[in-house]
Amino acid sequence: MSVVANNAGDEAAVARKKLGFGFWLCVGWLGLMLFVAVFTPLLPLKSPTANFLDSSQGRPPYAPSWKHWFGTDKDARDVFSRTLHGARISLTVGFSAITAGFLIGGTVGVISGYFRGWIDRVSSFVFVVLLSFPSLVLAILLTSLIERSLLTVSLVLGLLSIAPVGRLARAATLQYSDREFVLAARQIGAKDRHIIIKEILPNVAIPMSSLALLGMAVAVVAEGGLSFLGLSVEKGITWGGLIQLGSDASKTLEKAPWISFFPILMLFLTVLSLNFAGDRLRTFFDVKEMTL
């Protein structure tokens, strides 16, 4: 049995050396999604809001066909075009949320890990308070109280990622703040700001960045959940909203499963790619912590 376990160890060692085909496949999909999200208005797509009524086919929804690759919904709107348009909000919110979370949480985490003392105690308590809510509950609570725009939804989800990111940044900083090179820098009279930016940040940033993709996956799922419940960005098309539209009534789901299944597929592949690529990066950089 121990031989078998050794095999697993070898496998991990190999995985660390190179990122592998799967990783690049995921990066490719993410790149494609990013391209779609950025250039949707320029792509030769059918209008996402136009009704393509076709009297020869009877009443919509129409099944997937050459004309409508993903079929149409009850109002004869093109599901393919709408799904691609949905990439925009999902990815923008996911990306901005995790960026905001990393900027704020990372800064607070590094500062409290470096200075310790009362700053550390206060920020740790705030993190624990934020983590006392199941994240979806806190997200629902906050989004329900605000005007839901792209910016505010991103900020709310960013707020949710502050605590986990901050804790990781703090833990990573603690690891380094007593190391020889930091002590050496302090001995030669470097200021705290200099030490944090030049000595600590580069070391903390690498493991943290490999967690960014995993964090973005969490944010994309959270946005999907919110929009599924009708609590995400009010105007515009979201994957969660599309899935909700196709599954709200069991009859719609039975007759026209494509309305929700194609957005589910896109969302699934995107989250899968983010998770897989993030996981590979984490093994690549050999990051132990995983609490995001």
Added chain:
Amino acid sequence: MRYYVQRVALAILLLLAVSMLTFGALNVLGDPLFNILGPVAGDVNNPDSIKMIEVAKREFSLDRPLPVRYALWLSDFVRGDFGVTFSSTGQPPVSGVISERLPRTVTLVAMAQMFAILISIPWALITASRAGKVSDRISTLNAFFLVAMPNFALAVILKYVFSIKLGWMPLTFVADDPWRSRLFQMILPALTIGLPVAAVYQRLLRTDIITTLQQDFILLARTKGLSRTRILLVHALRPSLFSFITVVGLNTGALIGGSIVSETVFRIPGIGSTLVESVLRNDFPVVLAIVMIVASSFVIINLLVDFAYTLIDPRVRR
């Protein structure tokens, strides 16, 4: 002893902070008066409206300053009185709504947790004993797929496959059915929540079992000629459960989050779906009560997990 007192004190402090945050957010960002009276609340020139506003303010103690309202609400809350729903009649009381719906959510979450544990332990044992082989790799890939599937999407898929296409499971929850059929109706919603969590547990437990299998005492057990199954079940599983227990406890939050989505999709009138409805109606005493109940149970479960930890490994107490 000192450790326990400290942990309990911290938990209470946490709950206070959580309640202040929730209460503050709802009162500062929301407009409770508008929720009671609707458009009348903004109509301050009409004497009739002003009278109604005055009455409503007094009835819902909205004329008091925020800290006083918080103190009033908190003293009521700890005594189990969650206030009145924000509607023209104030009926039914929030505690009535909660006591009717909380048991369903608790059942759902418990069932989901049970499924997750029952699925993940054998799954982890089997894959760990075959680590690196084809079956293990396929299972790892499957776990990856499950984790990447957002629970609302999984709910839609399960509903489509098992309720609509195969017809094995009922489509909706009927509150008046006898308890056995209600339990049966909860299987699919509980699987929705439990399956991705099972994948998370499996990944963790598999790694831990593999580590345990490399220990010397396993080698000893093998040289004694014990069977594979016996080694796995009796010798390897127990020492590997350490972080598993923590994660099971910590994941209760994720389960509650999942129940919000699952209850909404499968139309179960539990506190998760009530939270969404109340949020959309701006009925904030209900929102406040539910958020507080969820956060409190979360904090208390974490506390219990910590205590369980000290029982397993007394070193943690220091």
